[in-house]
Amino acid sequence: MTSAERDEVRELLKRTAVALKQDGVPFALCGGYAAWARGAPEPEHDADFLVPEADAERAAKALADAGLEVADPAEDWLLKVVGEHTFVDVLWRTCGHPVEGDLLDRAEELPVLSVIMPVLGATDIVVTKLMALDEHYCDFARLLPVARALREQVDWPRVRRDVATNDFAVVFLQLLDRLGVAPAQE
Template sequence: MQPSDRDEIRDLLKRTAVALKQSDVPFALCGGYAAWVRGAPEPDHDADFLVPAAEAERAAKVLAAAGLEVVDPAEDWLTKVVQGNSFVDVLWRTCGQPVEQELIDRAEELSVLSVHMPVLEATDIVVTKLMTLDEHYCDYARLLPVARALREQVDWTRVRREVEANDFAVVFLVLLDRLGIVEQPVTQG
């Protein structure tokens, strides 16, 4: 990514957050930029926000009213905010499930590029990233730096419980143990 692209994404991230904040739309920064705020490497692609499924339509209207270019992609679980070659995804479903207000409520207010906004907590960041893993997308190389950077902020017991049905996520947790990043719990047998 070119430095100008990163600046463009950062600007769009801030403008999206401010528009949602000013209209009292519940939201939280998630994905790679949420991990970055918490110490992971800066992502080289888009930024992502979550809004409760019940607020999806209102969020799109608020963003358009703020002068942002809003695009409805073919996917039926997000809206894109576009600026130049950059975009921000505003998701109301993640991992196939509607975003619930409870997930947004757990977010922590943090300063992101000089704008205070709710940022998904580290455990929820890791869970949502792990739950995207499947036979079509299984990129552990992108997840390792995130897990390493956030490891002390994460409730790994909760992560294990919430991802136990996803074999790709479970294998990643074994990998973290084998690499000495996070220890697996000892099971009694």
């Protein structure tokens, strides 16, 4: 990602959060930028937000009313706020499951690029990232710096329970145990 693209993602992230806040749409920053807000390395791709499925149309309208370009991709679980070279995803399903109010309720208000916004908790960030692992996407190299940076903020026993059905996630947790990042016996 170039410096200009990074600046554009950051600007879209701020404008998206402000538009959702101003319209009262429940949301939380998630993914790589949520991890970054909590101390992980800055991601090299788009930013992501979660909204409840029931508020997806309202979110799209709030973003369009704020002057943002909103694209409706083929996937039926997200929309995109489009910039010149980058975008921000607004998702109402994550890992095949609808975004529920309790997930958003656990988010914490944090300053991100000078905008106070709800940011997914570290445990939920790790769970959603691990549950996205499958035979088509299994990039431990991107996850390891996040896990290391967030390790003291994460409820590892809860992560283990929540991802127990995903073999790729379980193997990643075994790697974290062997590296001493998240010992299985805490």
